[in-house]
Amino acid sequence: DVKVTQSSRYLVKRTGEKVFLECVQDMDHENMFWYRQDPGLGLRLIYFSYDVKMKEKGDIPEGYSVSREKKERFSLILESASTNQTSMYLCASSLDPRTQYFGPGTRLTVL
Amino acid sequence: AQSVTQPDIHITVSEGASLELRCNYSYGATPYLFWYVQSPGQGLQLLLKYFSGDTLVQGIKGFEAEFKRSQSSFNLRKPSVHWSDAAEYFCAVGAGKSSYKLIFGSGTRLLVRP
Numbered sequence: 001d002v003k004v005t006q007s008s009r010y011l012v013k014r015t016g017e018k019v020f021l022e023c024v025q026d027m028d029h030e031n032m033f034w035y036r037q038d039p040g041l042g043l044r045l046i047y048f049s050y051d052v053k054m055k056e057k058g059d060i061p062e063g064y065s066v067s068r069e070k071k072e073r074f075s076l077i078l079e080s081a082s083t084n085q086t087s088m089y090l091c092a093s094s095l096d097p098r099t100q101y102f103g104p105g106t107r108l109t110v111l
Numbered sequence: 112a113q114s115v116t117q118p119d120i121h122i123t124v125s126e127g128a129s130l131e132l133r134c135n136y137s138y139g140a141t142p143y144l145f146w147y148v149q150s151p152g153q154g155l156q157l158l159l160k161y162f163s164g165d166t167l168v169q170g171i172k173g174f175e176a177e178f179k180r181s182q183s184s185f186n187l188r189k190p191s192v193h194w195s196d197a198a199e200y201f202c203a204v205g206a207g208k209s210s211y212k213l214i215f216g217s218g219t220r221l222l223v224r225p
Binding site: 050092102 | 205217
């Protein structure tokens with residue numbers, strides 16, 4: 001079974017803090033994704049990576065950056081957290097780019 | 112532009128009753144279609160997917176979905192709902208054979224009455 005893990009299930013941060021969300025997959029998948037999920041909006045793609053050190057912007061990259069130094073790990077960085085970044089963040093990975101496997105999510109609250 | 116519409120925000124069914132969740136998509140070519148389920152506090156689990164071939168697709172947990180090109184629909188069905196099926200369901204469309212991108216609908220929350 002594909003296993004995608006995220007470093008925290010719940011996170012509370014203050015406005016202006018730098019926030020790191022970590023995602024690890026154990027299936028040697030080349031593609032990894034970060035989404036945010038908000039009620040009534042479904043999932044929106046923030047960034048994805050198709051290889052180590054390679055990344056592409058998704059639909060809502062503003063205020064976020066990513067890092068992929070190793071194949072199994074994909075980090076989402078909020079350089080200066082703001083209250084409108086309070087959300088559920090979901091990581092996914094895939095071999096076939098169309099079939100994505102999701103982690104359990106990190107619920108981030110920015111105060 | 113591609114889009115996915117799930118017209119029902121909430122649906123309530125009685126345990127043992129049949130279920131149909133609606134999904135309509137907008138995409139010019141043959142889409143790649145998915146249904147995911149999200150239990151409370153959990154990530155998304157893939158229920159089933161359609162890439163090509165037989166338009167009736169079987170998935171896990173007794174779910175199936177039917178691709179109808181003429182109606183641009185990919186509705187999810189289950190003949191007899193169990194209380195453990197209460198969750199949020201997301202339809203998604205993949206744009207293009209090599210495209211990474213999935214477009215998600217806004218979700219339908221299923222409530223199951225005892």
